Amino acid sequence: MEHEETYLLMMDALDGELAEAQHSELEAHLRACPSCLQEWQALLAVHTLLQQTPALSPAVDFAQRTLARLPNRRVRIWTLTAIYALLLLGGILPLALAVWLVFILRPVLSEPTILSSISQSIGQALQVMGTIVWALLAGLGEMVVQQPAIVGWLLVLLGIISIWGGVSRQLIFQTSPRQTS
Amino acid sequence: MNEEQVWLEQARQGDKAAFGKLIEAYQTPVYNLAYRMLNNAGEAEEAAQEAFIRAYTRLDSYNPEHKFSTWMLSITSNYCIDLIRKRRALLLSIDEPLPPHPALMSDNSKGPEAQVVMNEQQAMVQTLLQELPEDYRQTVVLRYWYDLSYDEIADMMDTTVSAIKSRLFRARRLLAEVGQEAGLDPVRDSAALTAVS
Ligand SMILES: [Zn+2]
Numbered sequence: 203m204e205h206e207e208t209y210l211l212m213m214d215a216l217d218g219e220l221a222e223a224q225h226s227e228l229e230a231h232l233r234a235c236p237s238c239l240q241e242w243q244a245l246l247a248v249h250t251l252l253q254q255t256p257a258l259s260p261a262v263d264f265a266q267r268t269l270a271r272l273p274n275r276r277v278r279i280w281t282l283t284a285i286y287a288l289l290l291l292g293g294i295l296p297l298a299l300a301v302w303l304v305f306i307l308r309p310v311l312s313e314p315t316i317l318s319s320i321s322q323s324i325g326q327a328l329q330v331m332g333t334i335v336w337a338l339l340a341g342l343g344e345m346v347v348q349q350p351a352i353v354g355w356l357l358v359l360l361g362i363i364s365i366w367g368g369v370s371r372q373l374i375f376q377t378s379p380r381q382t383s
Numbered sequence: 384m385n386e387e388q389v390w391l392e393q394a395r396q397g398d399k400a401a402f403g404k405l406i407e408a409y410q411t412p413v414y415n416l417a418y419r420m421l422n423n424a425g426e427a428e429e430a431a432q433e434a435f436i437r438a439y440t441r442l443d444s445y446n447p448e449h450k451f452s453t454w455m456l457s458i459t460s461n462y463c464i465d466l467i468r469k470r471r472a473l474l475l476s477i478d479e480p481l482p483p484h485p486a487l488m489s490d491n492s493k494g495p496e497a498q499v500v501m502n503e504q505q506a507m508v509q510t511l512l513q514e515l516p517e518d519y520r521q522t523v524v525l526r527y528w529y530d531l532s533y534d535e536i537a538d539m540m541d542t543t544v545s546a547i548k549s550r551l552f553r554a555r556r557l558l559a560e561v562g563q564e565a566g567l568d569p570v571r572d573s574a575a576l577t578a579v580s
Contacts, residue, residue, distance in 0.1 A: 213552050215579055229579045243569035244559035246578055248511065251567065252527040255508045256501075257415035260428055264414065265406045268432045269399060272439050276397035 208238050216249050387451060395442045406435050409452060412529065413459050419524040420463035420517070422509050430466060434459040456529060457539040460521050467517045507567060514561045519554040522547055 211228045214220045220228065232239045310316060346353050384392075387408070393401035413434055418427035437458050438445075445454055512520050521540065525531050533551075537544045563569065570578065 209552070209556070213548075213555065216555065220579075225579055229576060232576060232579065239572070239575065240569070241556075241559065242579075243572070243575045244563050244567075245555055246570040246575055247567050248555065248558040248562045250570065251504065251508060251511075251562070252523070255504055257411055257528055258418050258505070259411045260414035260431060264410050264428065264431070265403060268406050268410075268435050269403045271432060271436060272399050272402065273436065274397070275394075275399075275439065275442070278440070279397060 205235065205238055208232075208235070209241070212242055212245055216245065388447070391442070391445070391447070391451065394439065402435075402439055405451070409455050412452065413455060415528060416456060416459050416524060417463055419509075419512055419528070420460065420520060421466065422513050426466070430463055431459065434462050437462065452529075453531070453535060453539065456525070456531075460525065460539065464517055464521060507562075507565065510565055511558050511561055511567075515554055515557060519550055519557070522550045523554050523558070526551060 208228065208231050211220065211224055211231075214224065215228060232242055304311070311320075387405070390401045390404045394405065410431070414427060414431040417430040417434070418424065421427050421430060434455070438455055441458075445451070512523065515523065518540070522536060525536050525539065531539070533544045533547050537547045540547070569575075
């Protein structure tokens, strides 16, 4: 049997998962191979040490001090509920308003001339927006080509803003102040 | 519903005292895990507190089908791993002088001699554990102190059972090697052979 294979048997032995036939296989190899026996003795020593070392407990007032640092869940629950309700209203109100408007204006809207003029004006608005976006993109492209330094400065500025965003988030969302014992 | 489930339900509704019961029940496993990982009493206490605070704020995401202890240990060990990596990123020295664990000093119930032996044993364990990379250390600690199966450890560390097996394999061989260097007595021939069967 190869040494490497023996190592795997040793691991199973440590985990208490060695089958009956493998017991004798491992034992026979250990009796014949001094280097594997040495490895096994060292493995067993560490294994036994870890198994026999009790867990460590924190200081006696640990639970009390931790309790004092807990954030207020009730406030959090209420805040979340309020935000949720606001979002829900924010979504539902305009929708309800639109449905109501459509309902009121139904007779007028069903006139074919009005319908066609509405779709026409939407089409025109889209066209105007397309032109504006296109012009903006083209301008941006030109600026990148002609003034790379400005782009560099913008990137630096973005970096600074994001760092400050991170710092202020840390400050705002920190839990209760740390307690020094 | 058992006692723990009642506490959990009350804590979910914002009852801090109920969560206090859970802290009392799990403070030793949580603190022990943090101490084994961080090897520093002050940092371990800070990390254990932080783990409980995180658990409390994230109670809604706790799935009652899992054991609360496993969930708690997973929060703790992930937090410790993050801390170790951050510490390394900040280039702070990991070899700073470490205060001894206060519990080792104050427990005299076993008599002074037994206490000295126990302190030496704990110190040896910490020396050995610190030689391991943090993910190996995590695997060893979860396996030996919490009796978790390979499956549970893999789940907790978000990896496969075979990855955990190979991690533990290498960790044990590394520990055996360092143990010999640190003067840990190998198990004698006869005892080693009987341990096989
Ligand atoms: Zn061999």
